[in-house]
Amino acid sequence: MSNYINEEVPASTGRRPQLVLDIGGVLATNLSPRFWNEIATHAETPLEQLYANYKKEISRGLWIGRWSEAQFWEWISSRIPSINAEQGQAILMESLTPLPGLLAIDRWSKHADIHILSNHLAQWVQPILKPVQSCLTTVTISNQVGMSKPQPELYEYTCALLPVKAPVLFIDDQDKNLRQGAAVGWHTLQADHEGSWIGEADRWLARMRLQPEADN
Template identity: 40%
Template sequence: MNLGVDKMKGRPQIVLDIAGVLLSNMSLTCWKDMSEETNLSAESLKVHFAGIKRKLWTGMMREEEFWQSLKEMYPELSISRAKDILYHSIVPLPAAQYLERWSESADIHLLSNHCKEWIEPNLSRLSSFTKSITISNQVGLCKPEIEIYQRVETFLVAGEEVLFIDDQEKNLHSAKLLGWETLLADKEGDWVNEVESLLI
């Protein structure tokens, strides 16, 4: 995981993914909890979500339309209960507590493929330490499309080193094309130590 670079100089620009990096990803457990009181399988709910995720992430499908699509396909599913389960499944990961310290020596920017409504309850704390937040369903673009990285680039301080952190390898390539350093966020959270060594 070592980046092969020394401690970052100047005022580094740190661009972090949100889901899987700062907040938990929606897991199969989330879909299992939704299906508990119905005859549905968690896998069928997960497959349904996977089929429309890109539309949701790019804003082509509004959040309320997502819930409507679930209700139409699975009438027995309680949407209010499903919403509660989903919102409560998205919680801060340990790395989120480092943002305040990192923001003292770097500018923090967030870039996420997500539905803003789902992560909004956690955004107020995260935004306290960030210079910009770009969420895919708000801008009509999603990773790994290079255009969304270029949009984030307009918020970065020119000439400073940039480090992009994401939990999916496929999302790192576009950042590399822009000359950014990249770091894959491992599930164990060891990547946090790497950032610490680069900044502190």
């Protein structure tokens, strides 16, 4: 298993807050429905059937690294011959666009350690994360570690990356993922489409800054 550890960020001590952030629906748009809507315009199969086949046949394996990106595009091409890997990648990158939460990472990193925990392919999200890479303490992407949310083992893995007893706020757009975060003792916040969660995260960090320092 592997995940990105940013050696440039100092190790945390005491009660420095920890922010654990999803990518899809939090820092960048989800691939569904935009990517699938666009892909389906080139297909003879109805969108609903195409997406159902994807979920049944390869979705789980793709997110945990059992299917490679090349195999994913082969699967797409086998069902939509007019779409090759290069065309598909272009559609995917157009579908994966930054959200306002990404702009908050720089200021949050001054008061908290920032961790990424996402069900995704690392090569797909790297362009999104590149502008804030220096602000990130750890990046855990499901296809690199062979686990996906809401697997309890992935949360245990992530907990081991965090300072002991530090306050943690986990932000995700899916309730099932947040429930597992709460189960390991994290504060949780669901990202909404309007982006009001950003203000909630700011207020949580402000409260944490008022907490007394932990004893050494």
